[in-house]
Amino acid sequence: MSSSEPPHEPPRGRLVVVGLGYIGLPTAIVFAQAGWSVLGVDVSENIVASINYGSLPFVEEGLEEVLVDVIRSGALRASTRPEPADVFIVSVPTPFTGEHAVDMSYINAAAQSIAPVLTGGELVVLESTVPPGTTEKMAEKILAERPDLSMDPTHPGALYFAHAPERVLPGRIMAELTTNDRIVGGLGDEAGARAQAVYQSFCTGAVSITDAATAELAKLAENSFRDVNIAFANELSLICDDLGINVWDVIELANQHPRVSILQPGPGVGGHCIAVDPWFIVSAAPERARLIRTAREVNDSKPKRVIEQILTVADALGLDEPTIGVLGLAFKPDIDDLRESPSVDIALELATSNPNMEVLCVEPNITHLPKALAALKNARLVTLDVAVERADIIVLLVDHQQFRQTDPEIFGSRPIIDAKGLWRRTAGAAS
Numbered sequence: 001m002s003s004s005e006p007p008h009e010p011p012r013g014r015l016v017v018v019g020l021g022y023i024g025l026p027t028a029i030v031f032a033q034a035g036w037s038v039l040g041v042d043v044s045e046n047i048v049a050s051i052n053y054g055s056l057p058f059v060e061e062g063l064e065e066v067l068v069d070v071i072r073s074g075a076l077r078a079s080t081r082p083e084p085a086d087v088f089i090v091s092v093p094t095p096f097t098g099e100h101a102v103d104m105s106y107i108n109a110a111a112q113s114i115a116p117v118l119t120g121g122e123l124v125v126l127e128s129t130v131p132p133g134t135t136e137k138m139a140e141k142i143l144a145e146r147p148d149l150s151m152d153p154t155h156p157g158a159l160y161f162a163h164a165p166e167r168v169l170p171g172r173i174m175a176e177l178t179t180n181d182r183i184v185g186g187l188g189d190e191a192g193a194r195a196q197a198v199y200q201s202f203c204t205g206a207v208s209i210t211d212a213a214t215a216e217l218a219k220l221a222e223n224s225f226r227d228v229n230i231a232f233a234n235e236l237s238l239i240c241d242d243l244g245i246n247v248w249d250v251i252e253l254a255n256q257h258p259r260v261s262i263l264q265p266g267p268g269v270g271g272h273c274i275a276v277d278p279w280f281i282v283s284a285a286p287e288r289a290r291l292i293r294t295a296r297e298v299n300d301s302k303p304k305r306v307i308e309q310i311l312t313v314a315d316a317l318g319l320d321e322p323t324i325g326v327l328g329l330a331f332k333p334d335i336d337d338l339r340e341s342p343s344v345d346i347a348l349e350l351a352t353s354n355p356n357m358e359v360l361c362v363e364p365n366i367t368h369l370p371k372a373l374a375a376l377k378n379a380r381l382v383t384l385d386v387a388v389e390r391a392d393i394i395v396l397l398v399d400h401q402q403f404r405q406t407d408p409e410i411f412g413s414r415p416i417i418d419a420k421g422l423w424r425r426t427a428g429a430a431s
């Protein structure tokens with residue numbers, strides 16, 4: 001591993017980013033800002049049209065202004081088809097299949113789309129989070145499409161492949177994308193060195209070089225570390241519930257220890273990263289990854305526990321047709337991302353399990369309910385005011401700014417199930 005200076009001045013040239021989602025689009029923007037001529041590619045015509053218009057297809061603090069700048073200057077264009085370039089960055093979804101193995105279909109489609117425009121000499125970087133060995137599989141896929149090219153650096157049609165996992169936190173993407181340290185893992189030394197130089201063109205953090213498989217596992221290890229630590233907090237919350245002890249007090253007090261830093265329990269772990277990536281380690285080493293698997297199971301069990309709490313409160317109130325105010329659907333505060341969100345699962349389960357229950361969802365960052373919820377007659381997207389007026393039971397699932405600024409006194413004597421411990425110091429708010 002080395003984080004030495006780049007072998008030469010960081011290059012600027014033509015760069016294609018395949019996949020314009022939460023990571024691909026900000027990445028395309030920062031490369032454009034750094035002087036590259038960037039083409040962003042996405043299969044969705046709507047996303048491409050929206051980006052070319054300078055309109056951000058999702059909520060992310062500080063991103064739209066810079067998008068408008070790079071579109072206006074012509075440094076970034078979007079299209080549904082790749083064009084020849086010096087560098088290709090693949091940033092497509094990597095969900096898992098039913099058995100928790102990686103679904104390679106998006107990577108394979110990206111490989112197939114760029115293979116025809118390669119001429120030799122290009123660097124192809126996989127940014128998507130993947131199990132060890134996947135960058136090599138992508139390279140094999142591309143070379144199978146283009147047998148005239150090679151990974152041998154002495155070949156006239158040499159291609160260079162690397163993995164460059166991202167580390168940005170949704171909600172802080174623009175700040176973290178340029179300043180976080182990064183890892184690049186090459187398939188071969190030359191590929192690693194080229195990838196390092198490319199990322200150093202915009203990244204002010206250190207860019208360490210390793211091999212592709214090590215970079216792939218390091219990324220998975222980061223997110224699994226966080227998942228295991230959140231699982232510890234969630235398990236503690238389940239233990240505290242059984243013992244009748246306030247988990248937030250326990251954590252606050254335990255964290256006074258200089259070497260203890262327990263994370264926060266909640267309704268479960270969502271998003272497309274932490275709830276997914278540990279499974280790639282489990283599928284790569286099923287016999288060994290016992291702690292990592294158990295952490296996933298603990299975190300995945302939390303939504304069920306919140307539902308049990310809601311139904312217990314409804315029963316205690318003698319309500320057969322309760323109206324539940326569900327506060328927050330996103331997978332974490334102050335974003336509109338509903339992927340793998342435990343809050344969506346909770347709202348769905350409540351509404352489908354009892355057609356006589358009304359589920360009033362308050363999510364200030366979206367304008368429409370996700371399809372599965374919208375299809376249900378007893379689920380509605382409402383404002384906080386409506387929930388305040390109508391709900392029998394309040395369930396706080398995401399600590400969005402709007403809720404942080406809300407005094408729970410407005411709910412009067414109605415029961416509050418506060419899965420985030422936001423209003424725990426207020427009388428009447430159950431943890």
Ligand code: SAJ
Pocket residue numbers: 129166167168169170222223226230263264265266267268269270271272273274331332333
């Ligand atoms: N959560 C808790 N308790 C906590 C912290 C988080 O329940 O104390 C929950 C959140 O509510 C959310 C989930 O965990 O549902 C994940 O949120 P997060 O903020 O921990 O992480 P992500 O998924 O937004 O971003 C993670 C980050 N990884 C790490 O912190 C190791 C980010 O740096 C990665 O770039 C990102 O995954 C990714 O794309 O892989």
